[in-house]
Amino acid sequence: MLGKLLKYEVKSTARIFLPLYASLLIFAVINNIFIRINGENNKLVISIISGISIAAYVFIIIAIFVFTLFVMIQRFYKNLLGDEGYLMFTLPVKTGENIITKLLASMMWVIISVIVTLLSIIIISYNDNIFISILNDLSKISLEINNVFGISGYLFFAEAFIAIIMTLATSILMVYASIATGQMLNRHKLLGAFGAYLAFNMIMQIIVSIIVVIASAIELNTVILMEYKNTIPHLIIIGIIFFNLTFTAIYYIITNLILSRRLNLE
Amino acid sequence: MNPILECKSLTKKYGNTGALSNIDLTIQRGRIVGLLGPNGSGKSTLIKLANGLLTPTGGEILINGSYPGIETKKIVSYLPERTYLNDWMSVKEVIDFFKDFYSNFKPDKAYEMLERLAINPNDKLKTLSKGTKEKVQLILVMSREADLYLLDEPIGGVDPAARDYILNTIINNYNEKAAVVISTHLIADIESVLDDVVFLANGKVALTESVDEIREKQGKSIDGLFREVFKC
Amino acid sequence: MGWKFKADRPIYTQLVEQIELRIVSGMYSPGSKLPSVRDLAAEASVNPNTMQKALAELEQNGLLYAQRTSGRYITEDEKMILKVKDTIALEEIKSFLQKMSELGFNSQDTIYLIESVAKEMTK
Numbered sequence: 001m002l003g004k005l006l007k008y009e010v011k012s013t014a015r016i017f018l019p020l021y022a023s024l025l026i027f028a029v030i031n032n033i034f035i036r037i038n039g040e041n042n043k044l045v046i047s048i049i050s051g052i053s054i055a056a057y058v059f060i061i062i063a064i065f066v067f068t069l070f071v072m073i074q075r076f077y078k079n080l081l082g083d084e085g086y087l088m089f090t091l092p093v094k095t096g097e098n099i100i101t102k103l104l105a106s107m108m109w110v111i112i113s114v115i116v117t118l119l120s121i122i123i124i125s126y127n128d129n130i131f132i133s134i135l136n137d138l139s140k141i142s143l144e145i146n147n148v149f150g151i152s153g154y155l156f157f158a159e160a161f162i163a164i165i166m167t168l169a170t171s172i173l174m175v176y177a178s179i180a181t182g183q184m185l186n187r188h189k190l191l192g193a194f195g196a197y198l199a200f201n202m203i204m205q206i207i208v209s210i211i212v213v214i215a216s217a218i219e220l221n222t223v224i225l226m227e228y229k230n231t232i233p234h235l236i237i238i239g240i241i242f243f244n245l246t247f248t249a250i251y252y253i254i255t256n257l258i259l260s261r262r263l264n265l266e
Numbered sequence: 267m268n269p270i271l272e273c274k275s276l277t278k279k280y281g282n283t284g285a286l287s288n289i290d291l292t293i294q295r296g297r298i299v300g301l302l303g304p305n306g307s308g309k310s311t312l313i314k315l316a317n318g319l320l321t322p323t324g325g326e327i328l329i330n331g332s333y334p335g336i337e338t339k340k341i342v343s344y345l346p347e348r349t350y351l352n353d354w355m356s357v358k359e360v361i362d363f364f365k366d367f368y369s370n371f372k373p374d375k376a377y378e379m380l381e382r383l384a385i386n387p388n389d390k391l392k393t394l395s396k397g398t399k400e401k402v403q404l405i406l407v408m409s410r411e412a413d414l415y416l417l418d419e420p421i422g423g424v425d426p427a428a429r430d431y432i433l434n435t436i437i438n439n440y441n442e443k444a445a446v447v448i449s450t451h452l453i454a455d456i457e458s459v460l461d462d463v464v465f466l467a468n469g470k471v472a473l474t475e476s477v478d479e480i481r482e483k484q485g486k487s488i489d490g491l492f493r494e495v496f497k498c
Numbered sequence: 499m500g501w502k503f504k505a506d507r508p509i510y511t512q513l514v515e516q517i518e519l520r521i522v523s524g525m526y527s528p529g530s531k532l533p534s535v536r537d538l539a540a541e542a543s544v545n546p547n548t549m550q551k552a553l554a555e556l557e558q559n560g561l562l563y564a565q566r567t568s569g570r571y572i573t574e575d576e577k578m579i580l581k582v583k584d585t586i587a588l589e590e591i592k593s594f595l596q597k598m599s600e601l602g603f604n605s606q607d608t609i610y611l612i613e614s615v616a617k618e619m620t621k
Contacts, residue, residue, distance in 0.1 A: 004366050012352060079352075086350040090317050091367050092339040186280060261321050265314070298545055430543065437539050440546045458509055458544045478508040478548065487505030 001093045005101040010108070012079070013071055017109055020064050021116045027057040028120035035124070057124075061117055068113050072106040076176055081183050085265050095260040099176065099252065106172050107165070159237045166244035173251035174200050180258040204247065211243075268331045270295045270414050270445045271316060275325035278311050278469075285311040286469045288325065295413065296442035298459055300477075300488070301449040303466035304496050309449045310347065312466070313416050317344050330413060340368070343412035347419045349399050351391055357402055358387040364406055376409035379435065383428075397424055404432055408439050415439075415446040421455060433459050454489040463488055465495060499525060501542040509544055513552035516542075521561055521572055522583035532562065532570040 034050035080088055080098060088098055122130060142153025178200060182193030269292045276289040286308045293299055301309050314320045315327050318334030329338035351360055357380065364371045380387055383401055391399060404420055417436075421429045436446060436459060448456060457477060465473035472495060477488060484491055499520065503512050520526045532538070532553075539549040553570060556562040560578060564570050573579065598608045 001367070008363065012354065015354060083348050083350050084352060086319070086344075086346040086348065087352075089319055090339055090342070090344050092336045093367070094336065263319055263321070265319055296547070298547075433543055434540050437543065437546060438536060440536060440539070454505070457505065458503060458542075458548075461545050461547050477545075478510055478551075481506060481508040485506055489505065 001091075002097045002101060005093060005097055006104060009075070009101050009105040013075065013105060013109065016067060016071060017064075017112070020060065020067065021112075024057070024060045024064065024116060024120050025123065027053060027060060028123040031057055032124050032126055057120070061120075064113050064117065068106075068109050071109065072102075072172060073175060073179070075105070076102050077179055080259075081179065081265065089263065089265070096252075096256050099255050099259065102176070103169065103172055103252075107168055110168060156233070156237075159234070159241070163237050163240045163244070166241050166248065170244040170247045170251065173248055173255065174204075177251040177254040177258075180255045183264055184258060184262050186264070200251075208243075211239075269293060270330055271447070272328040272331075273312070273325070274328070276312075276315065276322055276327050277324035278308075278315060278320060279323045284469050286315075289469075289471055291464065291471060291474070293445050293447065295445050297461045298436070298440070298446045298448070300453070300456060300460040300463040301447055301466065302451070302453055302463055302488070302492060303472075304451070307466040308469040309466055310418060311469075313344070313418055313447070313449055316414075316416060317342060340370070341413040343407045343410040343415045345404060345407040345415075345417045345420055347422070349396070349403070351399070351403065353392045354390065356388055356390050357385060357394075360391065360402070360406065361387070364410070368410055370411040371406075372409050372411060376405050379405045379409070383431070397428065400424060401428060401432075404435070408435055411444075413444050415444065417446065417448045419450050420448060421450065421452055429455060453492055454487070457488045460488070465492070467496065499523075501544075503544075510548050510552045510555070513542065513544065513549060514555050517552065517556060518561065518582055518586065522579055522586060526572050528572050528576055528579060529574040530572050531568070532572065534569060 030053050031050070034046070034053055037046055037050070078084060080102070089095070122134075139153075142157070145153040145156050175197065178197035179193045181196035182189045182191070185192040271291070271293040273289045273291040276286055276291075277284070278286040289308075289312065301312065303309050311320065315322060316329060316334065318339065327334065329342060332338055355363070361373050361376050364376075365373050377387065380402075383405075385394075385398060385402060391402070394402065400423060404417075407415065407417070420436075421432055424432065433456060436448075440446075448460070450456060460477050462474065462476045463480070464471060480486075480488060480491055486494075499516075501516060503509055517526075521528075526532065533541070535546055535550050535553060538553075539546040542549065553562060557564060557570070560575070561573055561582065562570050563573055595605065595608060599605075603611070
């Protein structure tokens, strides 16, 4: 059932994103052309047009990210807790499957948005050596990381990627949990959601502060510190991953419990 | 045989306001039941509880002997009092959606009814009038071979011709394995289709009786009795 | 002949009466097959259980009989049909005469009125 839910979720949202992505890539191509023309030509008209074109390009990037955020919230709010909720919650699926569908779809669009943006940047700056120079830069960075921290740069990239994904999941689920909390009220559901969001935020901040305080209060022998200094960034990233894993689970459980036991459709 | 719907001391409160108190109700398969009552009497609450859209504050509600959950949602076909379909889909896409999620959905039946009502399956829901959208929703609900049909105000916003068609669909769809519960305030129009009626008032069951018994014993129609019982 | 129901009497008794009418008027001819319960119920826009009840009663009083697999049939007993026809007619006449006497007409005046109206109608 999860697969089917995902299929329809992606279908519903693709209608918004695909045209945006297409126009972004088209403008990237246009801008690439303009850059080359501008280099050879100094006509004012062309400068103005290419200026507009670049502005449009930037505008679309902003639009993509605004939409990603907006759609993430709106799909959860409208499709699950609005009129369409009467359909979604009477389907023979588990509440959790509905939540996970929205989560995975949102994460997918965020990741694709980032990829498409990077792609557009590559298109704009495309020259014959571009791929080689990107790879060169990447290995340079990886080597630097190795030198400073003593760990494989690519391992670092992988861990960083996982940490970012986990943080993304936590952020999204935190929004869902806030919306779920808000909908329990009979009136002022949106206000309740905002309030819950602020409360969750505050709680997380407090916990992070506590962890930092504890971490710095642990008396670390400077010799040991020097020996293991290579693993510290490693530990920090893994710490971030686990922290977010925990909160992802917590927010998921909150959202699931509320929507299964305290659903309050208008 | 198991009653298809059973309420035992069912209670639902919102904070301190009671929507339903101590409802005891049994609905048998093969019956067409009218759930009648003024606004705020708890009809929609009862139907939402049967669908698992609300959880009871006290007592229990059982569909075919089980609590509302995935298994009961498979055998309950629900028509809510609102448009609940994704606007961007076409009629055909909605039919595919239902087919995907409900194994007892019969697309052929749906297409037949659509044809009879001259609704084009390729039309996007967005472009349909409110009345047509409601007909589409009803067709989807009736094209499922469910054990319990819960219809919340199925003839409310429809013209008299469509109303007749809807009532005929309900009659034609009849089978002894299934029960149909119709919640409405348009009593006179559906009286002749009902087996039994349940009057709800202030969250309690005011009356449960078969239509014929009421007419025989009271010498008046259900509509007439309703006006008497719920005189303002 | 459409199906018309009064709201304050049980539907199944009205169904019995109206099906009887159809039988005695010849609309359902003796020995012919009756449509299925569901089709009849849809035609009359009534609950199938109610229609079933009415048909069962008509089976009981002999106007209908059921063949196990093929459905229900109108009786071929024309004498019985005539008897029912007469009973219905007599009931109508009795209630009509009753009403006329409430209006103040005696039976002779009533019969005279009937004859003149009937003459008008045949013109």
